[in-house]
Amino acid sequence: MPAMIGTWQMCFEGLQEGYAILQNGGTAGDAVQTAIMRVEDNADYNSVGFGGLPAADGRVYLDAAWMDGNTLHMGGIMSAENIRNPIRAARLLCGRETNCLLAGRGAERFAVEQGLPMRDMRTEKSLAQWREELQKANRQMDAYREHDTVCMIALDDHGSMIVGTSTSGLFMKEPGRVGDSPIIGSGFYCDARFGAAAATGLGEDIMRGCLSYEIVSLMKRGASPDEACQQALYELVKSKVSLGEDEGSMSVIAMNAQGQYGAATTLRIFPFAAAKNAQPRLYAARGGKAGHAASSAAELKNEP
Numbered sequence: 001m002p003a004m005i006g007t008w009q010m011c012f013e014g015l016q017e018g019y020a021i022l023q024n025g026g027t028a029g030d031a032v033q034t035a036i037m038r039v040e041d042n043a044d045y046n047s048v049g050f051g052g053l054p055a056a057d058g059r060v061y062l063d064a065a066w067m068d069g070n071t072l073h074m075g076g077i078m079s080a081e082n083i084r085n086p087i088r089a090a091r092l093l094c095g096r097e098t099n100c101l102l103a104g105r106g107a108e109r110f111a112v113e114q115g116l117p118m119r120d121m122r123t124e125k126s127l128a129q130w131r132e133e134l135q136k137a138n139r140q141m142d143a144y145r146e147h148d149t150v151c152m153i154a155l156d157d158h159g160s161m162i163v164g165t166s167t168s169g170l171f172m173k174e175p176g177r178v179g180d181s182p183i184i185g186s187g188f189y190c191d192a193r194f195g196a197a198a199a200t201g202l203g204e205d206i207m208r209g210c211l212s213y214e215i216v217s218l219m220k221r222g223a224s225p226d227e228a229c230q231q232a233l234y235e236l237v238k239s240k241v242s243l244g245e246d247e248g249s250m251s252v253i254a255m256n257a258q259g260q261y262g263a264a265t266t267l268r269i270f271p272f273a274a275a276k277n278a279q280p281r282l283y284a285a286r287g288g289k290a291g292h293a294a295s296s297a298a299e300l301k302n303e304p
């Protein structure tokens, strides 16, 4: 039975398209690529792809990754410019024995060689926001609160499981800064025997807990996706709090080999979309107070 889950409300339309592919007997790979491209191409989403908010130098640097849970191969690009659909480059890199994770110019050259469409990812709106931010004396660099990395996990009828991620990263980041999204084990992990996980939020924090690998590891040891998400996030939050830090901005999703899914967050509310045995719906995970990252996949509503 196919299943799919994605991060944030912005993934909803893409997930609907991706799930339709799965229902028609298509592959998890085509479902994930279609769903993420839909977000990358939408200039209204300013943390992913076209229209993504620039780095401090006014340029847009893209991170994306792809992992095949049946082969354990991954592909990714980081800090790359002008690739219209970073997820396509990441997918094409997946399966290479060497050179599967390319940064900057190398990633761009690969995309051009593969014939992928290139474009300036900046819009008038994103440049205006960048110029406005430049004027601010005390700039705060926070993780996005309403959207961030688009992450998708899909399981198809053939037993294939794929995870993909794509983001333009933090607004006003330093050029060259890379978050969790293209880093295996942190922003994503997938082993089709046990399940897959992906993360969104402040990459600098997510990487400290290798959150996605930890979640899959917990599912391997018998935890449900919801339990695994909560436990992995709780352990990291507990460490942060014991170090005198706040709980941070992190949200995670997971799916096991049976297509059951779950999520957890440190935010007050984290919307995600999912589908299994039914049409895609939007759900909300809810965070607890500091040190108690908790979630409940309480249904939010049927449409974004």
Ligand code: GLY
Residues within 6 Å of the ligand: 148, 149, 167, 168, 169, 170, 178, 179, 180, 181, 199, 200, 201, 202, 203, 204
């Ligand atoms: N989670 C995306 C980033 O930190 O860049």
